[in-house]
Amino acid sequence: MDWNAELMLAVRVFYSALLGGLIGWERENNDRDAGLRTYMAVAVGSCVFSIISQQISGDPTRIAAQVVTGMGFIGAGVILQVRGRVQGLTTAATLWATAAVGMASAFSMYLLAGLTAILIVGMLSLNNLPGWHRIANKKVEGAKDKS
Numbered sequence: 001m002d003w004n005a006e007l008m009l010a011v012r013v014f015y016s017a018l019l020g021g022l023i024g025w026e027r028e029n030n031d032r033d034a035g036l037r038t039y040m041a042v043a044v045g046s047c048v049f050s051i052i053s054q055q056i057s058g059d060p061t062r063i064a065a066q067v068v069t070g071m072g073f074i075g076a077g078v079i080l081q082v083r084g085r086v087q088g089l090t091t092a093a094t095l096w097a098t099a100a101v102g103m104a105s106a107f108s109m110y111l112l113a114g115l116t117a118i119l120i121v122g123m124l125s126l127n128n129l130p131g132w133h134r135i136a137n138k139k140v141e142g143a144k145d146k147s
Helices: 003-029 036-057 060-078 089-106 110-128 132-146
Strands: 080-082 085-087
Touching: 003 036, 003 089, 003 110, 036 060, 036 089, 060 089, 089 110, 110 132
Parallel strands: none
Antiparallel strands: 080 085
16 A cells, blocks of 8 residues: 555545544533544544455445444443433433544545534534423323323
């Protein structure tokens, strides 16, 4: 492999780290367990595994499919039930989605990766909107009433 190709692959990895860091920065600013380093690692790892799959086997789906499954497994470990409430579901979902950001970067889908990262950060920021907790608490109370 020539240096130009290697440099392009490095740009993909760096881009995925930047986008994963953006998502992790939002989580860390809101005092969540998984933060900047975790999200960067997920984005970079999924990007590199996807690049390896594409470069070595010629079949980009071979390892990429396992990244999706593996992130689901990690996400399942993040979800806890405490006092009848489920915790960690958003963290699990955003870790899984961040792996998609890394994979999109690996396959040179820079606009898709960037848009996905922005949408994830935007979705996480909904929690900071005025009145959001009132809406969220009504949903929780409604779920308790139905059971």
